[in-house]
Amino acid sequence: MKKLIALLLAMVMVIGLVACGGSTTKETQAPAAAPAETAAPAGTEAPAEAAAAGSVYYLNFKPEFDGALQELAATYTAKTGVPVKVVTAASGDYSTTLNAQMGKDGAPTIYNIGNMSGLKDWDDYALDLTDSAVAAELNTTDFNLYNEAGELKAIGYCYESFGIIVNTELLATAGYTLDDITDFASLKAVVEDIHSRAAELGFDAFTSAGLDGSSSWRFSGHLANMPLFYEFRDDGVTEQPATVTGAYLDNFRAIWDLYINNSATPASSLTAATGDQAEAEFGEGKAVFYQNGTWEYANLTGADKFGLDPANIAMIPIYCGVEGEENAALCSGTENCWAVNSKASAEDIQASLDFLYWLVTDAEASAVLVEQLGAVPFKSCPESSNKFIVDGNKLLSEGKYAVTWAFNYTPNVDSFRATLVTAMAAYSADPTDANWEQVVSAFVDGWAIEYQTVNG
Amino acid sequence: MSKKNDGSGLNSQLIRRPIQRWAPLFLLPVFAAFCIGFVWPFIQGIYLSFCNFNVPSDATWVGLKNYSKIWTDVGFWNAFKNTAGFAVVTIVLINVISFAIAYALTQKMRGANLFRTVFFMPNLIGGVVLGYIWSMIFDGILRGYATYLTANATYGFWGLVILVCWQQIGYMMIIYIAGLQAVPEDMLEAARIDGATNSQTLFRVIIPNVMPSITTCTFLTLTNGFKLFDQNLALTGGLPSIIENGAKINKTELLALNIYSTYNINKDWHGVAQAKAVIFFLLVAVLAIAQQAATRSKEVQQ
Numbered sequence: 016m017k018k019l020i021a022l023l024l025a026m027v028m029v030i031g032l033v034a035c036g037g038s039t040t041k042e043t044q045a046p047a048a049a050p051a052e053t054a055a056p057a058g059t060e061a062p063a064e065a066a067a068a069g070s071v072y073y074l075n076f077k078p079e080f081d082g083a084l085q086e087l088a089a090t091y092t093a094k095t096g097v098p099v100k101v102v103t104a105a106s107g108d109y110s111t112t113l114n115a116q117m118g119k120d121g122a123p124t125i126y127n128i129g130n131m132s133g134l135k136d137w138d139d140y141a142l143d144l145t146d147s148a149v150a151a152e153l154n155t156t157d158f159n160l161y162n163e164a165g166e167l168k169a170i171g172y173c174y175e176s177f178g179i180i181v182n183t184e185l186l187a188t189a190g191y192t193l194d195d196i197t198d199f200a201s202l203k204a205v206v207e208d209i210h211s212r213a214a215e216l217g218f219d220a221f222t223s224a225g226l227d228g229s230s231s232w233r234f235s236g237h238l239a240n241m242p243l244f245y246e247f248r249d250d251g252v253t254e255q256p257a258t259v260t261g262a263y264l265d266n267f268r269a270i271w272d273l274y275i276n277n278s279a280t281p282a283s284s285l286t287a288a289t290g291d292q293a294e295a296e297f298g299e300g301k302a303v304f305y306q307n308g309t310w311e312y313a314n315l316t317g318a319d320k321f322g323l324d325p326a327n328i329a330m331i332p333i334y335c336g337v338e339g340e341e342n343a344a345l346c347s348g349t350e351n352c353w354a355v356n357s358k359a360s361a362e363d364i365q366a367s368l369d370f371l372y373w374l375v376t377d378a379e380a381s382a383v384l385v386e387q388l389g390a391v392p393f394k395s396c397p398e399s400s401n402k403f404i405v406d407g408n409k410l411l412s413e414g415k416y417a418v419t420w421a422f423n424y425t426p427n428v429d430s431f432r433a434t435l436v437t438a439m440a441a442y443s444a445d446p447t448d449a450n451w452e453q454v455v456s457a458f459v460d461g462w463a464i465e466y467q468t469v470n471g
Numbered sequence: 472m473s474k475k476n477d478g479s480g481l482n483s484q485l486i487r488r489p490i491q492r493w494a495p496l497f498l499l500p501v502f503a504a505f506c507i508g509f510v511w512p513f514i515q516g517i518y519l520s521f522c523n524f525n526v527p528s529d530a531t532w533v534g535l536k537n538y539s540k541i542w543t544d545v546g547f548w549n550a551f552k553n554t555a556g557f558a559v560v561t562i563v564l565i566n567v568i569s570f571a572i573a574y575a576l577t578q579k580m581r582g583a584n585l586f587r588t589v590f591f592m593p594n595l596i597g598g599v600v601l602g603y604i605w606s607m608i609f610d611g612i613l614r615g616y617a618t619y620l621t622a623n624a625t626y627g628f629w630g631l632v633i634l635v636c637w638q639q640i641g642y643m644m645i646i647y648i649a650g651l652q653a654v655p656e657d658m659l660e661a662a663r664i665d666g667a668t669n670s671q672t673l674f675r676v677i678i679p680n681v682m683p684s685i686t687t688c689t690f691l692t693l694t695n696g697f698k699l700f701d702q703n704l705a706l707t708g709g710l711p712s713i714i715e716n717g718a719k720i721n722k723t724e725l726l727a728l729n730i731y732s733t734y735n736i737n738k739d740w741h742g743v744a745q746a747k748a749v750i751f752f753l754l755v756a757v758l759a760i761a762q763q764a765a766t767r768s769k770e771v772q773q
Contacts, residue, residue, distance in 0.1 A: 427737070461719070
C-alpha cells in the first residue's frame, strides 16, 4: 500500500513538472508557432506580396474589439504570410499585462498607450511614428500623443465621446423635445418636471448614478471632466498642472445634485448601484437620461441586448451651468493610441507598421475598424453608423466647441478617483455643505498630492 | 510471520550504493522546479527592490532609495497597522470559534457529518467572489440604516473580519476535528475515572493533546491574515480613501493591497513596491517562525 501511495505521489510530481514545462513552452512558442501554422498553407497559395521576415504581436487594449481583430489578423496573415498574433488583456488589467509581456522575449510589437502618464512610462519603448505611413493617413492629429521632444509616439486610432444619452421617445411622452434642452437651466427644468411626475409617467428622469466600481468612473472620471475642462480652458493649460483651483466645482455640484435627486434610486444606496443597473434602467425604458458614451451604442441598440430603436436615442452635451455652454459639443477624446515597440527587431517593427497601415487603408479592414471602434480618424475610413457619433459630428459641424478629455492629465488617476468617489458617496448619502467641502478637498488637495506622488 | 518483507533488504550495500549514486539525478527535477519557481524569482525580487525599473530586464541600480521612500509613506504604515490589527483579531476569532465548532461536532450528535460539510463549504469559494457577495450583503444590511460599507473604516474592517472568519473557520475546524479525534480514548477515560470535570478534561487533557493542531492553525491564520489580498480588493478595495494631514490614506487597505496599488502608480514606484514586498516577506517570515517556536514548545508527546 505504502509503495502504491509513493508511486502515485511520484507520478503526480512528474505530471506536475511536465505540465509546468508544457505551459511555459506553450507560452513562449505560441507567438511564432500558432500563426505560422495558419500562415503556411495560405502563404503558398497566395504569395502575391513578398512575405516580410518579421512578425506582429498586437497586445490589444479593447476587449470588445478582440473578436474582430483576431479575424483581421487571420485575413492579413492569409494575404501576406506575415504572422500576426493578437492578445487581449482583460479589462482593467492592461498595464499589468503590458508590463509582464514587455519583460519577455517576443514582447508585443504593437501596444496601447492610454494617456500622457502612460507615455512617460513607455516613452523609451515607443517608436517615433512622425514619418510613418500610417500617421500620414490621419485626418486629425488631435488624439495623438507626443512626448516632450515633440515626437509622435502614439497614434490615436479611434476616439470616443460621452454626454447624456436621451430616450427621445420617453421625452416626447413627457411632453418635451430635444430642442427644449439647450443649457443647464432648461435641462434642470425638464429633469425636475419628469421626476416630479415619475409615478404618473411610469419612468424617471435619470438612471441611477451608481458609485460602485463598475459605474463610478462615469462621474469621478467623465463628469469631473467638466470642471477640469473649463478650468484648463480659462487658464490655458496644455500640460499636466501641479495644482488645480476647482473654480468650476460649484457647477459640478449642480449637475451632480441634479443626477442624484432626480432618479428612482435613493442617494444613500448609490455605492451599491452598478453600471449594469444604470444601463438596464435606460435600456428597459425606466429612465430618460443616462450619462455614458458612444461605446454604449451597440449595447443599447443590439437586438440581443436592449434593442432600442436608433431613431429614439440621442446624445446631448453635459450642461452644468457654465457661461456659453449652449455652444458646447460632446466630450471627445481617446485612451486608445497605437504605439510600436522601438526595442523590437527591425523586421518586426516594419511588419507592425505595415500591418497598421493595412488596417487603416484596406477597404475591408477599415470598414471593420469603423464598425467596431466607431469614430476612426483616418482619411480612407468610411463614416460611422453609430447614432451618437453622428450626433457628435453634427454638433461640431454646427460650429460648436468640442469638450476635450481634460481628465487625461490626471496624476495617479485610479487613486485620485478613489478619493473623489469616497467623498462623493459621503456627500450623496448626506448632502451637506461640510460634506461637499470633502469633495472639493478630494479634488483640489487630492490633485496636488497625487501630482507630488507621481512627480516628486 | 517473519517471512514478511520488512524492507531490510534495502539496507544491503548492493542495493544502497546504486541508489545513493543516482539519488541526485532523481532529485534534480524537483530541485530545478524549486529553483525556477521560487529561488530565482526570490533572488531577482530582492535585487529589483534596489532598482528603478519598468520591466525587469532594464533595471537600474538605485541603492536604498526605494527603502527610504517607504519610511515616509503614510499609506504603508496605515496598511501595516490595519494588517497587524486584522491578523490579531482573526487569529483569535477563527481559532476559538473553529475549535468550539470542532469540539461540538466531535461529540456524539445527529447530523455531525452534515454540519462538518456545511461549515467547510465556504472555503471552496474564491476570495474575489466572496468579497463581491459580501459587499452586497453588507450594503444591503447597512442600507436599512441609511449608510453603506465604505462609509467609514470601521465597517470595512469588521466586514473583512466577518468575511474571513466565515471563509476560514470551516477549514480550521477540519484540522481541529482531526486533532480531537486523535486524543487517546484511554486518557479521556482515565480522566473520567479520576473524576475530572468537563472543563478540567478540556483544559488539562484535550487542549495539551491538540497542541499540534493549534500550532498548525495559528500558523495558517497568521500567514493568511498577513497575506490577505483578494478579499480585501473585492470587498472594499481599500476605500474609503481619505485625505488626512496632507496625505492620502486608504483606510481599509491591508499590506498586500497597498503593495499592489503602489506598483500601479507609475514606473518610478515599481521598485518601491518591490522593496515593500521584501519587507513584507521578512515580517511574515519572522512572525511565523516566532509563532512556531512559541506554540511548538507547548506541544506534548503522546
